[in-house]
Amino acid sequence: MPASSSARLTIDLDALAHNFAVLRALAPGAESAPVVKADGYGLGAVQVARRLWAEGARAFFVARLSEGEALRAGLGHPATIYVLDGFTAGTGPRLAAADLTPVLSSLAQVDAAGAFAAGEPLGVALQVDTGMNRQGLTPAEARALAGATPSGLKVEVIMSHLGSATDPADPRSAAQLAAFAAVRPLFPQARASFAASAGMALGAGYQFDMVRPGISLYGGGPEERPDPRLRAVATFEAPILYVRDVAAGQMIGYGSSNMIERDSRVAVLAAGYADGLIRAAMGASYAWFAGARRRVVIVTMDLIAIEIGEAEANPGDMVELLGANVLLDDLAAAAGTVAHECLVRLGGRAERVYLGER
Ligand SMILES: *Cc1c(COP(=O)(O)O)cnc(C)c1O
Secondary structure, eight states, X not given: OOOOSSOEEEEEHHHHHHHHHHHHHHSTTXXXXXXXXXXXXXXXXXXXXXXXHHTTOOEEEESSHHHHHHHHHHHOSOOEEEETTOOOTTOHHHHHHTTOEEEEOSHHHHHHHHHHHTTSOEEEEEEBOSSOOSSSBOHHHHHHHHTSOXXXXXXXXXXXOOSSTTSTTOTHHHHHHHHHHHHGGGSTTSEEEOOOHHHHTTOGGGTOSEEOOOTTTTTOOTTSSOOTTSOOOEEEEEEEEEEEEEOTTOBOSXXXXXXXXXXXXXXXXXXXXXXXXXXXXXXXXXXXXTTEEEEEEXXXXXXXXXXXXXXXXXXXXXXXXXXXXXXXXXXXXXXXXXXXXXXXXXXXXXXEEEESOO
């Protein structure tokens, strides 16, 4: 590992391509349409989508209109780009100009898109709420719409989203599946899309025509724990600034809750929560240095301290805080959050390196 003076986020697009292949093999009968919202979960939507296009992906999902516009401008390939925010007031011309497909998720959006499409036909996806209660037409609204879709709207995809798929034993998924199966025939010309990463893993019955993997592309396990089939895409490393010895019974960092229990050698790293490493993971997470896991003792805005035992360490040596040895799902569990949040926070200040760009 070359020494560096600043933290580094390495994005391994070969690992991304590997994960895409794993997911496609899991859902061989469905199109895999990668979700690259929030700038590709913080890893760079354009770089991620360009590599996945090279691997055969032809449709992508973003959340915001502006994300769709940026992806359209940067991708350089004629992919279908779905915008999950749908059709909000006044956005018709921008959606049309960037050739984006809105995911309509309320009757108000259907009406607004229908009015716009009276002048200019518009391809759309339609989201139905099958029990997550976040967004989407109710099944009754979808039923009413099926016979009376505004003439300019071409419903290309009918979709829904699962609320509890990370727990295969949760009965809510089967109930949502039944609700979706009842709605889907109302739009026979549309393709059906139901599952994200976790839903795909529930089996072929959940996969329909198109699946929408996000976190598992980036290495997060579908059940919120490490999945050995998936590779780490993001590696975050920070250089050691100082090495110091702290005696048993001393406090380290702010406050007086971080007691060092034994005489310890501590390495202080040039990274902190300002780089997106979640402070709440302090004490529960680990780093990887000199071939072993090391306890993360404190996380402050700009500095992180880890215990390194007897290891030889020098300023400039790099320490892994996320990657092949510090697993994304472990970090998320230590921080009390989901892998998605750990990823999207990274990289603001760190140097970025891409491997395997296309
Ligand atoms: C974010 C999102 C996904 C991807 O979810 P993952 O858990 O990251 O796989 C798929 N579909 C919708 C509607 C989403 O909002």
